[in-house]
Amino acid sequence: MKTRSAVLHAQPGQYELTEVDLDGPRQGELLVEMVAAGLCHTDDHVAVGDSPARLPVAGGHEGAGVVVGVGPDTPGWAEGDHVVLSFITVCGRCRMCSTGRQNLCDLGAKTFTGARPDDPTSFRMTYQGRPVVQTSGVSAFSEHTVVDARSVVKIDRDVPLDKAALVSCGVATGWGSVTNMSDARAGDVVIVMGVGGVGINSVQAAHAIGARAVIAVDPVEFKRETAVKLGATHATDTMKEATALAQSMTNGQGADATVVTVGVVNGDHIAEAVNSIRKAGTVVLTGTGGMRQSVGIPIHHTMFTVFQKRLQGALFGGCNPRWDIPNLLAQYAAGTLKLDELVTRTYTLEQVAQGFTDMKAGKNIRGVVLFD
Numbered sequence: 001m002k003t004r005s006a007v008l009h010a011q012p013g014q015y016e017l018t019e020v021d022l023d024g025p026r027q028g029e030l031l032v033e034m035v036a037a038g039l040c041h042t043d044d045h046v047a048v049g050d051s052p053a054r055l056p057v058a059g060g061h062e063g064a065g066v067v068v069g070v071g072p073d074t075p076g077w078a079e080g081d082h083v084v085l086s087f088i089t090v091c092g093r094c095r096m097c098s099t100g101r102q103n104l105c106d107l108g109a110k111t112f113t114g115a116r117p118d119d120p121t122s123f124r125m126t127y128q129g130r131p132v133v134q135t136s137g138v139s140a141f142s143e144h145t146v147v148d149a150r151s152v153v154k155i156d157r158d159v160p161l162d163k164a165a166l167v168s169c170g171v172a173t174g175w176g177s178v179t180n181m182s183d184a185r186a187g188d189v190v191i192v193m194g195v196g197g198v199g200i201n202s203v204q205a206a207h208a209i210g211a212r213a214v215i216a217v218d219p220v221e222f223k224r225e226t227a228v229k230l231g232a233t234h235a236t237d238t239m240k241e242a243t244a245l246a247q248s249m250t251n252g253q254g255a256d257a258t259v260v261t262v263g264v265v266n267g268d269h270i271a272e273a274v275n276s277i278r279k280a281g282t283v284v285l286t287g288t289g290g291m292r293q294s295v296g297i298p299i300h301h302t303m304f305t306v307f308q309k310r311l312q313g314a315l316f317g318g319c320n321p322r323w324d325i326p327n328l329l330a331q332y333a334a335g336t337l338k339l340d341e342l343v344t345r346t347y348t349l350e351q352v353a354q355g356f357t358d359m360k361a362g363k364n365i366r367g368v369v370l371f372d
Contacts, residue, residue: 005058005125006141006352007132011049014353015059015141020132023124024069025146030077031069032085032147036165037140038062039347039355039367040197041263046135047356057114057133058125059352060140060369061087062169064161074149082161083125083152084168084329086321087136089117090150102320105151111136117148121246128319140168143350143371145371153325162346162370167328170366171339173249175318175328177259177286179209184282186210188256189246191276193217193239193269195227196359197342197366198286199261203204204338207231213249220265220362230338241271245275245326253278262287263360267297274299274309282310286317342366 003022006015025031043059045051067081089107091097096104107117114133117120125132125139132139138152139145140219155164177198184190190206192199195218206214207230207246216227216235224235236242247253258273258281263289274297319325331337344364347355356365 001144003142003144004349005139005143006060006349007056007058007127008047008053009056010045011055012060015046015047015356016353017350018056018127020058020128022144022146025074027071029071029072029074029146030067030083030149031070031150032065032083032144032145032152033068034145034371035064035066035139035161036064036371037369038165038170039196039352039359039364039369040169041359042136042169044356044359045288053112053205054114056127056130057135058103058139058142059135060142061085061136061138062165063138063140064165066166067234068144071197077145082155082157082159082164084164084325085138085140085147085154086151086153086325087111087138087169088144088316088321089137089148090321100320101318102322103316103318103327114202117150140348141369145351152289153321155326155329156173159329162368165365165368166339166342167325170197171201171328171342172319172324173286173314173317174198174261175205176319177261177284177314178202178205178257180315180318181284182257182259182282182310184209184211184257187212189213189215189249191215191217191242191246191255191258191273192227192232193258193260193273194262194287195223196261197364198367199259200227200230202259202261203227203232204230208336213246215242215255223362223365225366226341230341231324239276243272243276249324250278255281256319257282257284259284260287262276265289271299274304274311277309279307280309282312284312284314286314343368346370
């Protein structure tokens with residue numbers, strides 16, 4: 001079949017509406033009609049060239065839709081199933097999956113090929129006879145997409161798909177960065193550095209675990225205001241002020257945990273976060289600067305050692321897609337997780353490039369593409 005997708009043809013460049021040829025699903029694969037896709041900074045890193053990619057690439061890794069085709073000999077799936085995309089393919093058998101760390105599945109190493117996870121030469125999309133890379137193997141910015149069944153999670157049909165799309169990446173990543181990776185607990189002081197589409201959910205998580213202070217840091221006023229509505233006790237525009245606040249609450253010690261969810265991270269951001277935490281505190285590094293960027297971190301290594309601080313990386317917030325995606329949606333249904341409030345603007349597929357422009361201008365908490 002033919003379908004329309006937001007495709008990146010050059011780096012740097014913009015995602016352009018492109019008609020592509022899409023093969024039908026093979027064994028172990030599903031044809032999904034997309035309903036909604038989130039605009040995440042990870043896709044923009046590819047567009048601006050911060051992350052390498054084989055071109056052309058059909059963008060998007062955060063989304064939800066409906067199964068409209070099931071490949072042969074693919075048990076457990078049926079047309080009409082509602083699914084959330086998982087940009088992390090989960091095999092369920094490797095060491096990481098078997099020890100409860102599905103986010104680090106061995107198949108994740110093949111995410112950037114944009115091909116089938118078991119065959120880096122096998123593609124389902126083509127344009128003018130050339131293979132089209134599917135971002136994370138899913139290409140959420142497509143009206144229809146063929147995905148490996150290990151790259152989707154089936155959800156309850158009662159959950160609105162435009163909200164379910166958000167837990168595909170941003171919500172789970174921000175939430176898990178606190179609940180899984182930070183060691184924060186009730187009564188702690190938590191700083192969240194950057195409260196966009198990921199960090200706002202770190203704010204929600206810190207509030208949910210009972211942190212006595214949740215300090216949101218962002219230069220954009222409306223993001224700070226949104227953070228306060230969703231659980232932040234304080235909001236500042238600089239880490240200097242946030243660090244001083246945390247120290248004033250802890251007898252000069254500093255925050256118990258700081259989560260870095262800045263859209264484009266540099267070494268100074270990490271250093272500020274390390275300086276903000278107490279002895280034996282934790283910095284969770286969730287945001288990135290793109291795969292091409294390697295930065296120095298201007299921290300005093302001896303003080304890092306003697307204060308026994310910890311710098312913890314976090315992929316997908318340490319979440320397990322098959323458990324955490326349904327669990328987060330159950331919390332949404334129960335009213336303990338806010339999703340409706342995260343969507344600032346919606347866009348058509350033709351407006352993907354504008355959506356990323358708005359994101360970088362600080363206009364959105366989360367922009368969402370809605371498909372007709």
